[in-house]
Amino acid sequence: MSKRVTRLFIVIALSLGLYFALRECFRFIQAPETPRLLGALVAVIAGVGGVWAIYWLANEWVSLIPFQRVREKLLPFVFLGPALFLLAVYLIYPALNTIYISFFDRRSENFVGLANYQFIFSEPDVRIAFRNNAQWLIVVTSACVVLGLLTAALFDRVKWESLAKLSIFLPMAISYVGASVIWRFVYAWQPPGRPQIGLLNAIVVALGGEPVGWYLQPPWNNLALMVIMIWLQTGFCMVILSAALKNVPDELMEAARIDGASELQVFLKVSVPYIRGVVITVATTVLIAVLKVFDIVYVMTRGNYNTEVIANRMYVEMYRFVNFGRGSALAVILFLAVVPAALVNVRNMRRQRGEQ
Amino acid sequence: MKRLYNNKNIVRKAFTSFLLYGAVTLICLIWTMPSLGLFISSLRHPDHILTSGWWTVFSRPFDLSQFTLENYRRVLGAHGLGRAFLNSLTATIPSTFIPITVAAFAAYALAWMRFPGRDSLFTLIVGSIVVPLQMTLIPLLRMYVSLKISGTFPGIWLAHTGFGIPLAVYLMYSFISQIPRDLIEAATVDGASHFQIFTTIVMRLSLPAIASFAIFQFLWVWNDLLVSLVFLGTNREVATITVVISELVGTRGQDWHLLTAGAFVSMVVPVMVFFAFQRYFIRGILAGAVKG
Numbered sequence: 001m002s003k004r005v006t007r008l009f010i011v012i013a014l015s016l017g018l019y020f021a022l023r024e025c026f027r028f029i030q031a032p033e034t035p036r037l038l039g040a041l042v043a044v045i046a047g048v049g050g051v052w053a054i055y056w057l058a059n060e061w062v063s064l065i066p067f068q069r070v071r072e073k074l075l076p077f078v079f080l081g082p083a084l085f086l087l088a089v090y091l092i093y094p095a096l097n098t099i100y101i102s103f104f105d106r107r108s109e110n111f112v113g114l115a116n117y118q119f120i121f122s123e124p125d126v127r128i129a130f131r132n133n134a135q136w137l138i139v140v141t142s143a144c145v146v147l148g149l150l151t152a153a154l155f156d157r158v159k160w161e162s163l164a165k166l167s168i169f170l171p172m173a174i175s176y177v178g179a180s181v182i183w184r185f186v187y188a189w190q191p192p193g194r195p196q197i198g199l200l201n202a203i204v205v206a207l208g209g210e211p212v213g214w215y216l217q218p219p220w221n222n223l224a225l226m227v228i229m230i231w232l233q234t235g236f237c238m239v240i241l242s243a244a245l246k247n248v249p250d251e252l253m254e255a256a257r258i259d260g261a262s263e264l265q266v267f268l269k270v271s272v273p274y275i276r277g278v279v280i281t282v283a284t285t286v287l288i289a290v291l292k293v294f295d296i297v298y299v300m301t302r303g304n305y306n307t308e309v310i311a312n313r314m315y316v317e318m319y320r321f322v323n324f325g326r327g328s329a330l331a332v333i334l335f336l337a338v339v340p341a342a343l344v345n346v347r348n349m350r351r352q353r354g355e356q
Numbered sequence: 357m358k359r360l361y362n363n364k365n366i367v368r369k370a371f372t373s374f375l376l377y378g379a380v381t382l383i384c385l386i387w388t389m390p391s392l393g394l395f396i397s398s399l400r401h402p403d404h405i406l407t408s409g410w411w412t413v414f415s416r417p418f419d420l421s422q423f424t425l426e427n428y429r430r431v432l433g434a435h436g437l438g439r440a441f442l443n444s445l446t447a448t449i450p451s452t453f454i455p456i457t458v459a460a461f462a463a464y465a466l467a468w469m470r471f472p473g474r475d476s477l478f479t480l481i482v483g484s485i486v487v488p489l490q491m492t493l494i495p496l497l498r499m500y501v502s503l504k505i506s507g508t509f510p511g512i513w514l515a516h517t518g519f520g521i522p523l524a525v526y527l528m529y530s531f532i533s534q535i536p537r538d539l540i541e542a543a544t545v546d547g548a549s550h551f552q553i554f555t556t557i558v559m560r561l562s563l564p565a566i567a568s569f570a571i572f573q574f575l576w577v578w579n580d581l582l583v584s585l586v587f588l589g590t591n592r593e594v595a596t597i598t599v600v601i602s603e604l605v606g607t608r609g610q611d612w613h614l615l616t617a618g619a620f621v622s623m624v625v626p627v628m629v630f631f632a633f634q635r636y637f638i639r640g641i642l643a644g645a646v647k648g
Contacts, residue, residue, distance in 0.1 A: 026510050029446065032593050036442035040449075047450025047513055051457045059551045075550055076471040083462035083481065083521055090518020091484045094492035094499075101494065151383060158380050167384040171391070173630035174623050175579030177598040181605065181619035182390045185397065185612060195408055197612070199393055202409050231387070239641055292488055295581045299602045314490055315582075324494050331490040342486035 004064065011060045018057060022050050054082075095335070102328035106321075116329035126330075129308040132222055133291060133337075136309065139223070140290045143230045145283050148237025152245050153267055155238075165242070169235035176232065176295030183228045184300060187214035218306040225307060228296050233289065237282050244278040245271055281348050284341040291337050310334050398616035399423040405612045427617035436592050437618050440600040444578060444625075446509050447588065447596055451516035451577045452570055458517060459524030459569075460532070460562065464554050466525070467533035468540060478529070484522040492519075493586055500587060507594055512587045516577050524569055527643060531565035532558055568640030571633045575626050597622045 025046035029039045058078045065071050101108045102116055120126050155164045171179060188198030189211050196202040201211040215224040248271045256266045272279065294311035301307045303316065310330055317327035396410045401424055413422055432438040465471075466478050496515065500506035535558060543553045559566075577583075584596040590603060601618050608614055630637060 026508070029509050030594075036439055036446075040442050040446040043446045043509055044449045044453075047510070048453040048457075051454050055457070055461060056551070059549075063549070073471070076465045076469040079461045079465035079469065079550070079554075080477065083458050083525060084477070086458065086514065086518040087481060087484060087521050090496065090515060091487050091492060091522070094495035095487045097495040098491050154376065154380050154383070157376055164380055164384050167387045170627070170630070171387070173575060173626045174391075175581070175598050175626070177579070177581050177602050178619045178623045181601065181615050182394045184605070184609075185394055185616065186390045188612070197406060197409050199389065199409070199411075202411075231390070236641065239638055243642055288488075292490065295598075295602075298581065299605050302606070311490055311582075314493075315585075318494060318497070324498075328494055331488070331494070334488055335491050338488050339486055346483060346485060 004066070007060075008064055011057065011064060014060075015057050018050070018053050022046060025050075055079075098328045098331050101324055102332050103325075105325050106323040108324055112325065116325045117333075119326060120329055120333065125308060126313055128306055129303075129310050129313045132307065132309050133293075135222060136226055136229070136290050136293060137287060140226050140229050140233070141283055141287045143226075144233045144237045144286045145241075145279060147230065147234045148241045148282065149272065149279075151234065151238045152242035153271075156242065156245065165235075165238065168238055171232045172235045174232065176228070177299050179228050179232050180296050180299040183224075183231070184215070187224060189213050189216075215300050215307075216305050221301070221305055222307055225296050225300055228300075229290065229293060233286050237286065240278060240282050241275065244275040248274045277348075281345065284344045287341045288338055288345070291334065291341075310337075394616050395620060397612060398427055398620045399425070400427075400613070402427070402611075402613035405616070427613040428621065431614045431617045432621065435600075435604065435614060435618070437597065437600060437621055439592065440595055440597040441621060443588075443594055444596040444598075444622075447512050447516075447584065448574060448577045450509075450513045451520075452574045454513055455517040455520040455524045455573060456528075456566055456570060459521060459528045460559065460566070461554065462521075462525050463528035463532045464550075464558055466529055467535075468553075468558075469550065478525075481522055482526045482529075485526070489519060489582065493582075497586055506587065507589050507591060509588075509594070512583065515583055515587050516573075516580075519583070520573055520576075524573070527569050527640070528562065528565055530643070531562050535561055564636065564639070565643075567633060567636040568643060571629060571637050572640050574629055575637075578626050 025042055028034055029043045029046070031039075034042075055078070058081075059075075062071055062074050062078055065074070103111060103113060105112050105115075151165075151168055155161045155168075158164060174182075185197075186199045187201075188196075189201055190196050190198075192205075192210055196205050196211055198214075200214060205211055213221075215221045252274065253266050253270055256270045261269065292311050293309055294315065297303055297307055297309050297312045298315065303309070303312045310333065314327050314330040314334070317323045317330060393410045396413055397405050400410065400413065400422060404422065416422070432441075462481070466474060466481075497506070500511055505511040539557060539561075540553060543557060548556070579598065580596075581598045581602060584599050588594045588596060588599070590599055592600070595603075597618075601615075601622055604611075604615060604618055
């Protein structure tokens with residue numbers, strides 16, 4: 001009995017110690033006078049170590065309970081509890097709350113019914129965002145999948161396959177912000193007569209044309225922004241599609257070749273239909289990312305020059321207009337657009353789980 | 357007659373292979389040209405960048421005096437990218453390891469513990485993948501402001517952890533649930549507690565899955581703009597590198613010497629991580645580690 005009491009005191013002391021230690025660490029990290037490098041180091045130790053310490057202590061608390069039945073009932077929630085708590089606080093509650101406040105005015109004080117939705121669908125600026133998102137959806141998704149298939153098929157046939165793949169794949173490691181700067185420089189514009197420093201305008205001028213403000217002049221500027229996303233996402237499509245294409249049984253392709261099919265026909269009529277399921281997964285994944293596109297538009301144009309998209313408009317409603325009702329309504333629309341594609345993906349994930 | 361036919365065939369084959377290699381080279385060139393331009397420009401003198409195209413350096417490739425590190429010195433120092441870089445590290449590393457820990461514990465419970473409602477909890481957690489980030493921003497922003505944790509690093513760690521949980525649990529579960537039952541049962545017979553089994557056996561065996569998710573989460577958090585903007589903000593004390601660069605584009609959009617060097621600094625870490633762990637990265641992608 002006394003042993004248990006001693007342990008209880010130790011656990012209490014350690015819990016209090018952890019609480020104060022973490023509090024001090026966080027204060028230290030946040031303080032403006034803390035040297036940044038030291039702050040980063042403390043952050044890593046406190047953040048990573050702190051989480052483990054919390055689990056360890058929770059486990060100790062439960063193991064102090066004298067009844068085995070109770071311990072066994074509680075332990076799963078020590079393991080699962082933090083995940084469920086964070087899920088509830090960061091995803092489930094806010095999502096439900098967003099739906100709720102989308103029916104209220106800008107400060108969520110008065111119920112306004114569907115007024116926010118009415119506004120969204122009638123305001124010309126927002127309608128441009130819908131139109132653009134639809135264009136992004138069609139152009140970027142199909143371009144990524146087609147280019148992914150094309151590169152996967154072509155690169156499979158050359159000797160330096162891995163190097164070629166790397167060049168397509170590397171942009172995936174780059175942020176949308178970084179990619180936007182890269183392409184802003186490709187699109188750079190100088191007045192006619194001055195030397196062009198942007199690659200595209202240099203080519204245009206060398207061919208005898210006038211320099212073009214690629215990402216500034218509607219309607220084609222949207223395409224200029226889409227190219228950035230295609231450049232980033234094609235690598236993702238290529239990796240998955242390439243792995244799937246390598247799994248197409250040789251006998252199947254051989255049989256088609258014996259029947260006199262050309263390589264192109266084998267690819268389009270045998271290989272691609274065989275990996276249809278993977279193509280759909282890849283397409284829905286890109287589609288979801290495209291629907292939520294924000295960074296590229298935010299960095300390149302802030303939604304000006306007719307390049308607005310839903311996610312950027314939502315950000316604008318939140319911060320510039322401080323209208324939480326309209327911002328929430330936009331988020332709900334985005335959610336409704338994402339759900340069908342996301343459900344297809346979740347179903348695929350569950351199917352994979354069933355197969356294992 | 358037969359030989360002629362063969363010759364024709366060889367010519368055709370050579371032509372196809374020429375076309376193939378030509379097309380592949382062209383695609384690779386198109387894909388790398390933009391990054392190459394950025395990198396070369398970041399090393400050129402500011403007025404050279406504005407008066408001649410970056411490709412002109414190839415006309416005198418051995419003239420090293422056309423290159424300089426001055427742009428990096430300026431952007432890291434006076435323009436605060438050095439601080440932003442460390443802020444990004446401070447935000448990113450815990451935001452990578454906390455979700456792994458939390459998700460691994462949860463996945464272990466879902467896979468190896470018995471309790472009522474286990475399957476529905478799994479569905480709830482993994483099903484939350486359908487919720488786009490945008491659905492959570494306004495309520496969370498209000499909550500953060502009222503709790504006064506807006507603009508703090510622990511605040512963004514928790515946000516990234518919360519957003520990462522569904523995918524992390526899914527990936528960790530699909531791995532942890534595959535650990536042979538005998539291993540776990542043998543340890544239980546030896547008197548090991550769940551906590552001991554988890555820390556000694558499960559975590560060690562799950563290292564490949566942990567590595568895959570860690571790389572994904574690291575790249576995602578480091579490269580993220582929206583979550584950083586909302587939860588940390590643009591205050592230079594805490595702003596991450598993506599936020600600072602997007603501000604630079606707005607305020608100094610024509611200062612290409614700063615933008616190119618800054619963008620390159622922001623890409624160094626993720627590209628290095630990517631090269632070091634490419635294998636795990638691809639494995640993660642194929643296992644469904646994708647986030648939007």
